[in-house]
Amino acid sequence: MYTIPSIPADRLPELLRRMPKAELHIHIEGSLEPELMFAMAARNGVKLPYASVDELRRAYAFSNLQSFLDIYYAGASVLLHEQDFFDMAWAYLQRARADNVLRADIFFDPQTHTARGVAMGTVVNGLYRACRQARTELGVDAELILCFLRHLSEAEAFDTLEQALPHRDKFIGVGLDSSEVGHPPEKFARVYAKCRELGLHLVAHAGEEGPPAYVWTALDLLKVERIDHGVQSSKDPALMERLKQDRIALTVCPLSNLKLCVFPKLADHNLKQLLEAGLAVTVNSDDPAYFGGYINDNFVQLHEAVGLTAQHAYQLARNSFEASFAPPELKQRYVERLDAVFARFQQDPTGAP
Numbered sequence: 139m140y141t142i143p144s145i146p147a148d149r150l151p152e153l154l155r156r157m158p159k160a161e162l163h164i165h166i167e168g169s170l171e172p173e174l175m176f177a178m179a180a181r182n183g184v185k186l187p188y189a190s191v192d193e194l195r196r197a198y199a200f201s202n203l204q205s206f207l208d209i210y211y212a213g214a215s216v217l218l219h220e221q222d223f224f225d226m227a228w229a230y231l232q233r234a235r236a237d238n239v240l241r242a243d244i245f246f247d248p249q250t251h252t253a254r255g256v257a258m259g260t261v262v263n264g265l266y267r268a269c270r271q272a273r274t275e276l277g278v279d280a281e282l283i284l285c286f287l288r289h290l291s292e293a294e295a296f297d298t299l300e301q302a303l304p305h306r307d308k309f310i311g312v313g314l315d316s317s318e319v320g321h322p323p324e325k326f327a328r329v330y331a332k333c334r335e336l337g338l339h340l341v342a343h344a345g346e347e348g349p350p351a352y353v354w355t356a357l358d359l360l361k362v363e364r365i366d367h368g369v370q371s372s373k374d375p376a377l378m379e380r381l382k383q384d385r386i387a388l389t390v391c392p393l394s395n396l397k398l399c400v401f402p403k404l405a406d407h408n409l410k411q412l413l414e415a416g417l418a419v420t421v422n423s424d425d426p427a428y429f430g431g432y433i434n435d436n437f438v439q440l441h442e443a444v445g446l447t448a449q450h451a452y453q454l455a456r457n458s459f460e461a462s463f464a465p466p467e468l469k470q471r472y473v474e475r476l477d478a479v480f481a482r483f484q485q486d487p488t489g490a491p
């Protein structure tokens with residue numbers, strides 16, 4: 139691997155912000171900022187159970203995943219029209235551009251919307267239009283991953299897949315999210331087998347709160363290409379070896395793990411341990427409007443808590459491109475841009491962009 143000469147520690151935050159990166163774990167509904175949520179509630183005549191943006195923000199004090207999900211699903215109730223889905227995704231993509239994200243693999247939760255009577259096409263078309271516009275106007279490549287809600291049934295997941303098939307050209311893969319414990323990956327083995335036949339990319343949340351056994355079954359039964367979160371894997375040495383040998387990327391979300399009390403303090407986070415064990419770790423924001431930060435906030439706060447080096451930074455960015463679902467020629471272009479930024483930074487660590 140390309141060895142990175144040292145960069146002064148006080149320049150690391152700037153390097154982390156400026157380096158090109160891919161974001162691989164972002165729920166688009168989790169990027170809906172309170173201000174936009176209130177604006178949509180007003181224009182759509184939806185009543186939110188909070189009187190103001192401040193009152194809503196004060197409710198963002200979570201004790202675990204479920205306490206967050208309850209508020210997150212309530213917040214999504216303001217999304218009704220195609221333009222709402224476009225506006226939400228466009229706001230995220232502009233924010234991602236500011237953080238030097240070149241590529242985003244974006245999750246969306248159609249069942250949160252179809253259950254309220256919003257048509258699948260309304261959801262997908264709004265999000266897809268924002269992704270297309272991001273490519274031409276922002277230089278950000280963004281593609282969509284449809285997530286099944288794991289607290290719902292297998293039959294509902296199959297039904298959702300069927301509703302999405304007329305839009306097969308607008309999403310590149312499927313994922314699995316929502317309440318993890320009690321809803322193991324194997325519940326969706328037949329759904330994933332069908333998605334595999336359809337040529338979709340496969341990912342799943344596993345080992346966020348759930349045990350290493352869920353990471354094993356996501357790999358062996360669902361046959362996923364990446365694991366979302368996966369931080370509980372460090373409890374199982376044989377699993378660590380498997381993830382390393384097969385170069386299975388983990389899309390880790392430090393501020394999410396902090397806010398949902400997966401780790402008591404950011405200083406206790408195991409991301410650096412996973413990275414130094416040789417795993418293909420990446421840094422992501424998960425639900426940035428709810429967890430207090432976008433991708434660069436995750437990088438910088440993690441660095442402040444555990445002390446990353448320039449070598450760690452390079453490896454994390456490189457992993458993000460290699461693990462993305464971009465075509466090989468684009469991945470190569472992203473890595474060239476990454477190398478160019480590091481080379482410039484080494485020549486002039488005090489430096490201007």
Ligand code: HPA
Binds near residue numbers: 168343
């Ligand atoms: O971190 C998460 N875990 C599970 N489901 C989710 N839905 C949005 N964010 C998450």
Ligand SMILES: [Zn+2]
Binds near residue numbers: 163165315366424
């Ligand atoms: Zn997530």
